[in-house]
Amino acid sequence: MSGRIEQREQLTRQLSSKQLAMIAIGGAIGTGLFLGSSLAVHTAGPAVIVSYLIGAVITLLLMGALSEMAVAHPTAGSFGVYAEVYLHPWAGFTVRYTYWAAQCIAIGGEATAIAIYCQWWFPNTPKWLWILGFACALLYINARSVGSFGSFEYWFAMIKVVAIVLFIVFGAALLTGIGRGEAIGFSNITAHGGFLATGWRGVWMAMVFVIFSYLGTEVVAVTAGEAKDPGTAVPRAMRTMVGRLILFYMGAIIVLMAIVPWNQIQPGSDVTASPFVKVFQLIGVPAAAHLVNFVVITAAASSMNCNLYLVSRMMFSLARGGYAPAAFGRVSARGTPVPALMVSAAGLALAIVVALLFPDSAFVYLFGISLFGGLYAWLIIFLTHLRFRPKWDAAGHPPLPVRMYGHPFGSLAGTVAIAAIMATTWWVEGMRVTLIAGLPWLAVLTVAYFGVMRKRPAAV
Numbered sequence: 001m002s003g004r005i006e007q008r009e010q011l012t013r014q015l016s017s018k019q020l021a022m023i024a025i026g027g028a029i030g031t032g033l034f035l036g037s038s039l040a041v042h043t044a045g046p047a048v049i050v051s052y053l054i055g056a057v058i059t060l061l062l063m064g065a066l067s068e069m070a071v072a073h074p075t076a077g078s079f080g081v082y083a084e085v086y087l088h089p090w091a092g093f094t095v096r097y098t099y100w101a102a103q104c105i106a107i108g109g110e111a112t113a114i115a116i117y118c119q120w121w122f123p124n125t126p127k128w129l130w131i132l133g134f135a136c137a138l139l140y141i142n143a144r145s146v147g148s149f150g151s152f153e154y155w156f157a158m159i160k161v162v163a164i165v166l167f168i169v170f171g172a173a174l175l176t177g178i179g180r181g182e183a184i185g186f187s188n189i190t191a192h193g194g195f196l197a198t199g200w201r202g203v204w205m206a207m208v209f210v211i212f213s214y215l216g217t218e219v220v221a222v223t224a225g226e227a228k229d230p231g232t233a234v235p236r237a238m239r240t241m242v243g244r245l246i247l248f249y250m251g252a253i254i255v256l257m258a259i260v261p262w263n264q265i266q267p268g269s270d271v272t273a274s275p276f277v278k279v280f281q282l283i284g285v286p287a288a289a290h291l292v293n294f295v296v297i298t299a300a301a302s303s304m305n306c307n308l309y310l311v312s313r314m315m316f317s318l319a320r321g322g323y324a325p326a327a328f329g330r331v332s333a334r335g336t337p338v339p340a341l342m343v344s345a346a347g348l349a350l351a352i353v354v355a356l357l358f359p360d361s362a363f364v365y366l367f368g369i370s371l372f373g374g375l376y377a378w379l380i381i382f383l384t385h386l387r388f389r390p391k392w393d394a395a396g397h398p399p400l401p402v403r404m405y406g407h408p409f410g411s412l413a414g415t416v417a418i419a420a421i422m423a424t425t426w427w428v429e430g431m432r433v434t435l436i437a438g439l440p441w442l443a444v445l446t447v448a449y450f451g452v453m454r455k456r457p458a459a460v
Helices: 002-006 017-030 037-072 079-087 091-122 127-143 148-178 199-205 207-214 219-226 232-260 275-282 284-321 338-343 344-356 362-394 407-427 433-451
Strands: none
Touching: 002 091, 002 199, 017 091, 017 232, 037 079, 037 199, 037 207, 037 232, 037 275, 037 362, 037 407, 079 091, 079 284, 079 362, 091 127, 091 344, 091 362, 091 433, 127 284, 127 338, 127 344, 148 232, 148 284, 148 344, 199 207, 199 407, 207 232, 207 362, 207 407, 219 232, 219 284, 284 338, 344 362, 362 407, 362 433, 407 433
16 A cells, blocks of 8 residues: 555655644644634634634644654645545545645635735725735745745745734733733623623534634645655654644634624624734724734735645646546656646636625635535545554554554544534534535535546556
């Protein structure tokens, strides 16, 4: 089985463990936190803190399962290839195409978020203009060598990491009264309807938006195919990334809920600005609000940049597996899968169309559609790990340098949690599109696989 996976590796190995960790952080920290968190707050109130804590636990379980498989098989196809080998070829086919399509749409969502941020400064400009401009710039960056991409994304992601740290520090100063004499305190967390303002039902419903903030962490496994020393770099990057991500998210959300009354952050279901920008507006610091708006623009651009990397490698893997035209499995002289990158820009074109047709709700639509792909990928990862561990041990392979504790209960818990969140989208305002778009897509892929693709000889 290992040989079947390794044959598909043709990309250059240029990424260090530091770059892997920052790329993963760059893929995760984006509109899910800076824009989508407003929807989570609207749904759960101050208890959204609990929702983010539950999301952190699920993410830890996923990273434990994925790190084992990524170290055993560091390949660009990542969990799609693992599912094909250890679960079923259908699973590998559907998860790669679903993840690819969803991330293409997520790129459009990030671009739409950038347009929303830019319209905060320039309200009379059309969204499609901002989407097109950022799309051209980031496609150029991704078409260069992976080393250039890694360096760029490292510093791109660093901007938002520093911004979140400063937000937490600045917020802590406001809460404790350091530098201004009067402490805001934590009364906002229990006022305005109490901590559980929308009840435990709201806490769980908010998981639909919260889990989106953690989607993107799986990028570490995809980058393993271009890591210099995957056996060491991948587990180190995963540990670093998950620890920082949980610290940043929990710190930022607690500060957000404590500084401003939750019912003033996002009064409705239409997203018009980042809640982090609104914090500084509401506390009367306009200059800081402009600075934070710049930061959230770079954050969305970073996630968009990282997702372009993801989808191009996933399409490359599909082509190498014989499930897409062979042209998409080719690389440039610099080792970059440029044809796969170009076809993966389809999500940007979709974003422009949606922005033109639904200017007020474009982000929510794109958010909901792309959410299905992320949830489906995580579900398949957990299911694959349940099969991977016993098969790996039975084959007599040497012990892996990383090993998930509590197997199989961790992966079972993750499977149940993701399936429940996926089902919950049906009852969350604006999120029915997740299943309405996702399930028919999965049905089409299933027909395509059993009717056409299964009969094709796999490429090597």
